[in-house]
Amino acid sequence: MKSSRRSFFKKTALATTGLGILPIMVKPQSLSFNWDSDTMINPWIELSAKAYLNNAALIAKMAQGKPILAVLKNNAYGLGDVQVAKILDNSPYIHGFALVKDTRCIALREAGIKKPIVLMGDFSDSLGQKLLKEEITLSAFSKESCKKIAALPIDETRKVKVQLYVDTGLGRMGMPYDQPLDWIQTLTRNPQITITGLFSTLTSPIDFAKEQLKRFQLFKEQLAAMGVSVKNTHIAPSLSLLQLQESHLSMVRPGILLHGSFPQAVMSQAKAYPLQPTFRLRARIIRLERLKKGDTIGFSRFYEVKQEEWIATLPIGWADGYASSAENGAKVLIGSKLFTVVNVNASHCNVVIGEERQVAVGDIATLIGPDAPEITPEGFSHLIDGHNYLQINYKESLPKYVFDEFV
Numbered sequence: 001m002k003s004s005r006r007s008f009f010k011k012t013a014l015a016t017t018g019l020g021i022l023p024i025m026v027k028p029q030s031l032s033f034n035w036d037s038d039t040m041i042n043p044w045i046e047l048s049a050k051a052y053l054n055n056a057a058l059i060a061k062m063a064q065g066k067p068i069l070a071v072l073k074n075n076a077y078g079l080g081d082v083q084v085a086k087i088l089d090n091s092p093y094i095h096g097f098a099l100v101k102d103t104r105c106i107a108l109r110e111a112g113i114k115k116p117i118v119l120m121g122d123f124s125d126s127l128g129q130k131l132l133k134e135e136i137t138l139s140a141f142s143k144e145s146c147k148k149i150a151a152l153p154i155d156e157t158r159k160v161k162v163q164l165y166v167d168t169g170l171g172r173m174g175m176p177y178d179q180p181l182d183w184i185q186t187l188t189r190n191p192q193i194t195i196t197g198l199f200s201t202l203t204s205p206i207d208f209a210k211e212q213l214k215r216f217q218l219f220k221e222q223l224a225a226m227g228v229s230v231k232n233t234h235i236a237p238s239l240s241l242l243q244l245q246e247s248h249l250s251m252v253r254p255g256i257l258l259h260g261s262f263p264q265a266v267m268s269q270a271k272a273y274p275l276q277p278t279f280r281l282r283a284r285i286i287r288l289e290r291l292k293k294g295d296t297i298g299f300s301r302f303y304e305v306k307q308e309e310w311i312a313t314l315p316i317g318w319a320d321g322y323a324s325s326a327e328n329g330a331k332v333l334i335g336s337k338l339f340t341v342v343n344v345n346a347s348h349c350n351v352v353i354g355e356e357r358q359v360a361v362g363d364i365a366t367l368i369g370p371d372a373p374e375i376t377p378e379g380f381s382h383l384i385d386g387h388n389y390l391q392i393n394y395k396e397s398l399p400k401y402v403f404d405e406f407v
């Protein structure tokens with residue numbers, strides 16, 4: 001008994017790291033108590049490899065064939081940076097990955113990711129050597145960071161790849177474009193350092209983005225005059241990628257589009273480019289009770305039962321990253337029907353089932369997924385007046401299961 005249990009877990013652990021379909025982990029919803037393992041009582045995320053690969057191909061089309069530097073910061077917007085990188089490492093449209101945390105760049109390499117990885121942020125001194133060993137491209141984004149990179153003790157056999165990060169108007173990261181370029185010389189003087197790229201980030205208003213592009217071009221010319229010629233340039237997050245063709249430069253750098261959502265609620269490009277939502281957020285019903293008229297749900301007694309009705313409890317709440325504003329009208333799919341969320345607490349939420357007991361404890365509820373327009377990431381955000389980046393709040397602790405495709 002003990003050993004078979006252990007081998008069961010081993011098998012599932014292996015399966016979740018690859019692209020294999022996981023028939024054992026997620027049973028279709030059923031009306032019985034047929035739960036496979038304790039872990040599945042907790043909410044989880046399912047990812048579709050096919051949807052990610054489809055989206056990468058569509059983004060390449062949007063960018064007229066330019067390669068994609070996939071932004072997987074914030075744990076790939078809450079969906080699992082390692083899992084998403086493993087899928088996209090197989091896409092011919094993806095050049096590489098960009099992240100903002102040193103530890104996550106290393107985690108990707110340790111998970112076997114082969115494509116280039118760019119760290120768009122700072123690094124701890126103690127991780128400097130490790131980053132070089134794992135061939136992570138570093139960013140020079142300030143005078144201090146140039147000094148820090150130049151001071152790294154570099155093995156004679158090693159080349160260090162560095163991209164120059166310039167601020168053209170976002171005002172957040174990068175060397176201000178209009179400052180003297182002496183900071184860069186600290187790097188160019190070192191023969192073991194190779195400058196492999198120049199990048200910046202565009203803001204949303206198109207007029208200002210155009211001005212930023214001019215500043216970027218000027219900066220590039222000044223660099224060239226200094227004897228530093230950089231061919232590889234990138235500046236466009238999803239919105240500029242869609243709205244401003246001249247921002248595509250040598251590569252595009254989207255985040256949200258990869259996961260199947262557009263950066264803004266209503267975008268005219270949505271028809272021409274049928275992106276697919278890449279994930280499902282799911283949990284099982286753990287309690288189902290018939291409440292009486294006048295009963296209330298939640299600490300603030302947020303929802304009052306108007307007539308006798310069945311109320312289901314799902315073990316997921318805002319502490320897991322499910323938006324608390326979902327209680328303002330979001331839907332959940334159970335079986336083939338949509339039900340309304342009426343309460344979201346830290347670790348639970350409640351759904352009105354109605355007068356008929358149409359579901360059972362143990363049934364799987366899909367809170368977000370491609371299965372109905374109301375529960376796609378965009379449909380969900382629309383119902384609760386939110387933006388399209390809400391999944392960024394999903395907790396890292398939510399288990400991820402990767403499928404070849406959703407059926």
Ligand SMILES: *Cc1c(COP(=O)(O)O)cnc(C)c1O
Binds near residue numbers: 236256257
């Ligand atoms: C987040 C981010 C992106 C991607 O933004 P999306 O709007 O998700 O496409 C690109 N570049 C930088 C520097 C970022 O921080």
